[in-house]
Amino acid sequence: MSAYDETVSAREEARSPRDDAANPARNDAANPARNDAANPARDGAANPANDAPDGAVPPDERLWGPRIAALLFLAAGVAVLGWAFAIPEGAIEQDVGPRAFPLLVGVGLCVAASVAVVQAFRGSDPALTEQAREEARLTEWRPVAALLALLVCYLFALAPCGYWQSTAVLFALVARVLGSRRTLRDALIGLVLALAVYFLFDRLLGIHLPPGIVRLAF
Amino acid sequence: MDVLNDLMGGFGSAFSPLHLLLAFAGCTLGSLVGVLPGLGPATTVALLLPLTFVFDPTGALVLFAGIYYGGMYGGSTTAILLNVPGETASVPTTLEGHPMARSGRAGAALATAAIGSFVAGTISTVGITFAGPAMARIAEKIQPAEYFAVMVLAFATVTAVVAEAPARGLCSLFLGLAIGLVGIDSLTGQARYTFGVPELYDGVQIVAVAVGLFAIGEALYTAARLRRAPEERMLPVGGRIGMGPEDWRRSWKPWLRGTAIGLPIGALPAGGAEIPTFLSYNVEKRLSRHKKEFGKGAIEGVAGPEAANNAAFSGVLMPLLTLGIPTSATAGVLLIAFQMYNVQPGPQLFETQSALVWTLIASLYIGNVMLLVLNLPLIPLWVKLLRLPRPLLTAGILVFAALGVYALSQNAVDLGIAVLFGLLGFGMRRTGYPVAPLILGAVLGPMAETQFRRAMAFSEGDWTVFFTRPLSAAILCLSLIALAGPMAARALRRTRAREPNPAG
Structure with a gap:
């Protein structure tokens, strides 16, 4: 068995419990490990393969x-x-x-x-290699890009459009980007939240928030 | 007894209706936000930071004492019910607390965590009360060279906590130090790294950095894996929250041992909460008469680490108040809160801001009690909050993060900086760079530079001053050991593991 095969099989072993969502016990044993960079168990699983003489993993x-x-x-x-x-x-x-x-x-x-x-x-850090694989498997870039775009629009919209107006829209759109499909409900929650914050901060606490160019009755 | 007089004065001020209300609000808000998955204490404090500038410094810090404890307490709730540690220090709690919850003993796990936190927090606060002023008197005599060395030690230990990757920890630390450099140099008036942007003359708004890194970064991270990561299922609390006689019998010793481990380590200007919690977990595992239960839900494994975590958290306030040196990300964010009010923690704080310090310490006692009597019965309510759809929760976090940053300066530039740092925090988290060293570097960097230049001025430009003064040299050696030690240990372990089975 070559060093490469060993690496792959060790990785598969290290990864399989996480894919196995049906088995709660194994799933839970793996969960803290993912969050704990210093976990010896995972180190042990990945180390023997990576201790091959050159200490490198194949390109990926x-x-x-x-x-x-x-x-x-x-x-x-x-x-x-x-x-x-x-x-x-x-x-x-x-x-x-x-x-x-x-x-x-x-x-x-x-x-x-x-x-x-x-x-x-x-690739001489097995923990990092494992983490990078895991992240690559789970990451979707589209919602991240969408959120960033929304936030940038928001910061430019704040002054001209007003605080509560832009915030209500931000809330509804963020929820939609993240997969919520009840847009009307989200928009309502966003509006109530934004108005509540606006009155609390701008009117009660005296922290100025932009009213927007088109001033409404309040 | 001077200390008792001062403390009584502090209680007098803390028991005013406004301050009691603020302590209550802080505990509630802290546990409310801290219970959200992924939001550890540092994120919670960062997110709620801007709330405070409505109040006078004393009131704001009382609020913060509550948020600090509440955020940590909320973190242990998610660790137990959701198996999600809000930060590294909660990992041992997930190891035992979550299996307990799975076997229907969530009530006992939550109770031992809460009561253990109360015991540890109260004992530690007594420790701060008496040792704090003494430490401040010692701290007054510290010379710049030693001061700088102590900061290097704090940097080194915080970086070394991520022992698997000292290089990446150091990258994060030095980037933070670089961020701290931006702005007008206070000694010479030279603009550094401002690129002609007037908003940067006062430096990068550190609140924007903290909110961006922690809150926005977390929101982006959630967004990225919302659909593909298996959804964490929350376990029902199931039954009464409380402990049986057997649980009490098995819990009280771990509480005290956890406190004994957490407080001294946290109080060192090099501590942090990670080392004591893991240490306590291992101690309990070794001492327990129920070794077989470990990994399957041993109550000792929740009681000990939770007490150690809380004791260390309180202990961390010691170097923060007396030296102005935060040794954890959360303490770093707290230091930002102090600085927002132009209150500079350090050796003089106990003298110049005596009333404020003692009110703060008194409200630590009050906060501990409040958390115990309030939170324990309210946990089922917080847990309901976790049932809100994740998209709405994330949207809410983003709205409040943006509000906090914007309200601070009414300036869209700061919001842009926060978004930028959100992207940075997201990227760093994905690629295994810890963010705690970055925030500490950014907060402590300017202080470190001041002490560095003072020391150099005293020595008339002689670089060797840090190594020829015995104390400073010793502290710097310790820093080196803290950084290199884990690496050496790992190399040793690897060689040993290889010996019995040479080359496959």
């Missing part, structure tokens, strides 16, 4: 998440470091100017992110 297109994340952290590190040099050191003679700490932070981020990049590309 679904594991790009951690790689992209590590690369983004590295990019952020380079940016922090780069812009640190743009901070003027100040005219006053000082022991430590405004640039020293940013340089320290930038170097730290670059070093940590480099290690993370190497780990992500080698």
